[in-house]
Amino acid sequence: MAIKEVPVKSHQDYSIIRIVETGSRGETIIETFALTHAAAGVIxxxxxxxxxxxxxxxxLSPLPGLNIETLKQAV
Incomplete structure (x- = not known):
């Protein structure tokens, strides 16, 4: 299995990473999303x-967050 990690969005030292595991023929087996912090690692x-x-x-509340609709278009 191959694992590919692709950053989706970074915001105030936090990142959302798309993790895709693929099979031997390149088919997607599982897709997950990790929330990480620059100093703390995977949350x-x-x-x-x-x-x-x-x-x-x-x-992040009460600070402004991310818009889910914008991110869905990016993925």
């Missing part, structure tokens, strides 16, 4: 992008 891993964005926005 949590989520099955859906919307869950990762929701958690990041909760952590």
């Amino acid at each position: 949590a891993e989520f099955a859906a992008l919307s869950d990762a964005v929701r958690e990041l926005n909760r952590m």
Whole structure:
């Protein structure tokens, strides 16, 4: 299995990373999203992008968060 990590978005030292595991023929086996911090590393891993964005926005509150619709178009 090959694992590919692609940054989706960075915001205030936090990043959402798309993690895709593929099989021997290149087919996607599983896709997850990790929420990371520049100093702390991986905070949590989520099955859906919307869950990762929701958690990041909760952590940043009351500061402005990310718009999920904009990120869905990027992925």
